[in-house]
Amino acid sequence: MPQILMDRSGEMEVFVRVVHEGGFSAAARSLDITPSAVSKLIGRLETRLGARLLMRTTRALALTEEGQAYHHAALRILQDLADAEEAASGGAIRGRLRVNTTIPFGTMFVAPAMPQFLKGNPSLIVDLSFTDGIVDLVAEKTDVAIRMGDLPDSGLVARKLGQSRRVVCAAPSYIERHGPPETPADLQHHDCLTFNFRRSRPSWPFLLDRRDHQQPVAGSLIVNNGQTMKQMVLAGAGIARLGLFHVADDLEAGRLVPLLEQFNPNDLELIHAIYVGGGPLPQKARAFIDFMTHILRDVPALKAEPKA
Known part of the structure; x- marks a missing residue:
C-alpha cells in the first residue's frame, strides 16, 4: 500500500480528494488507503484547526464555510508545491x-x-x-x-x-x-x-x-x-x-x-x-x-x- 506523508500537505491532499470524490470511501479507494484512515485524518485535521470543515450526513458531504475557504487555499498550496518540486527537479x-x-x-x-x-x-x-x-x-x-x-x-x-x-x-x-x-x-x-x-x-x-x-x-x-x-x-x-x-x-x-x-x-x-x-x-x-x-x-x- 503506498505511503502518504501525513504532514500538512498530506492532510490537504486527502481533504481535497474527499471533497472531489464526495465521500470517505471513494476517496480511500482512489488513494489506496482505508476509509477509517481517511476519517481519522480528517478528524485530526479539524481538531488541529479548531473548525468543522465538512458536514456529514448519511447520504452526502457538504463543505462548511470554513471548509470552502480551506479547500480553496489547499488547491492553491498543492499546486504551488507541485510547481516547486518541478523546479527543484530541473523539470x-x-x-x-x-x-x-x-x-x-x-x-x-x-x-x-x-x-x-x-x-x-x-x-x-x-x-x-x-x-x-x-x-x-x-x-x-x-x-x-x-x-x-x-x-x-x-x-x-x-x-x-x-x-x-x-x-x-x-x-x-x-x-x-x-x-x-x-x-x-x-x-x-x-x-x-x-x-x-x-x-x-x-x-x-x-x-x-x-x-x-x-x-x-x-x-x-x-x-x-x-x-x-x-x-x-x-x-x-x-x-x-x-x-x-x-x-x-x-x-x-x-x-x-x-x-x-x-x-x-x-x-x-x-x-x-x-x-x-x-x-x-x-x-x-x-x-x-x-x-x-x-x-x-x-x-x-x-x-x-x-x-x-
Missing part, C-alpha cells in the same frame, strides 16, 4: 503515467508519438491501454484518457484536442452489390454495421428539410471497437458511420466511398483529454496533454468543420 518528469484511449485513436496517433515523448522524458514510464469501452479513471488509476464524442456530466476535467466529422461510408465492392442509398430512409434496406457499446444508439443522425432526424439502422454485424468496424467496412461487409480521422486516407485512396453527405452536415465528434479534477494536475499528465496537443494541431482530419 524532469518521473514515475508512471497511465493513459487510456480508443483503439483507432491510440494506434493512429498516440502509439506513433510515444518514442518522441519518451525521448523527451527518459525518467517516465508510460502505461498505455487502448480500448473503445469507457473506463473508470479512478478505479483503473488512469492519469489521462482521450475520449471521443460528447462527455457526460462528471467530476472529470476535459481539455479539447480536436474535432472530426463523422462520415457514413462503404467499400466500392458493397456499393457494386447493393447500390448506394439515395436518402437516409434507404438505409432500412442496407446492412448497417453498428457498435455494441451501452452508450451507442441504434440510429444515425441526418438533416432532413433543415431538421434533425434520427434514422434507425440495423445489420448483421455488431462490433465493440472502431478498428474492427473499419476492417469490416473495408471488406465490403456493410455501411458504417466512422470518424473522418479514422478513414480519411481510405476515402482519399478510394477504398471507401462517402455516402449521404448532403444529409450529414453537422455530425461532429469532439475529442478530449480528460483527467480527474479536485487538485493540481500532475506534471506528468500535463506534459502528456501538452505534447499531444502539439502533435495533433496540424492533423487536417482533426480540424474538420461541418459541411455547409
Whole structure:
C-alpha cells in the first residue's frame, strides 16, 4: 500500500480528494488507503484547526464555510508545491503515467508519438491501454484518457484536442452489390454495421428539410471497437458511420466511398483529454496533454468543420 506523508500537505491532499470524490470511501479507494484512515485524518485535521470543515450526513458531504475557504487555499498550496518540486527537479518528469484511449485513436496517433515523448522524458514510464469501452479513471488509476464524442456530466476535467466529422461510408465492392442509398430512409434496406457499446444508439443522425432526424439502422454485424468496424467496412461487409480521422486516407485512396453527405452536415465528434479534477494536475499528465496537443494541431482530419 503506498505511503502518504501525513504532514500538512498530506492532510490537504486527502481533504481535497474527499471533497472531489464526495465521500470517505471513494476517496480511500482512489488513494489506496482505508476509509477509517481517511476519517481519522480528517478528524485530526479539524481538531488541529479548531473548525468543522465538512458536514456529514448519511447520504452526502457538504463543505462548511470554513471548509470552502480551506479547500480553496489547499488547491492553491498543492499546486504551488507541485510547481516547486518541478523546479527543484530541473523539470524532469518521473514515475508512471497511465493513459487510456480508443483503439483507432491510440494506434493512429498516440502509439506513433510515444518514442518522441519518451525521448523527451527518459525518467517516465508510460502505461498505455487502448480500448473503445469507457473506463473508470479512478478505479483503473488512469492519469489521462482521450475520449471521443460528447462527455457526460462528471467530476472529470476535459481539455479539447480536436474535432472530426463523422462520415457514413462503404467499400466500392458493397456499393457494386447493393447500390448506394439515395436518402437516409434507404438505409432500412442496407446492412448497417453498428457498435455494441451501452452508450451507442441504434440510429444515425441526418438533416432532413433543415431538421434533425434520427434514422434507425440495423445489420448483421455488431462490433465493440472502431478498428474492427473499419476492417469490416473495408471488406465490403456493410455501411458504417466512422470518424473522418479514422478513414480519411481510405476515402482519399478510394477504398471507401462517402455516402449521404448532403444529409450529414453537422455530425461532429469532439475529442478530449480528460483527467480527474479536485487538485493540481500532475506534471506528468500535463506534459502528456501538452505534447499531444502539439502533435495533433496540424492533423487536417482533426480540424474538420461541418459541411455547409
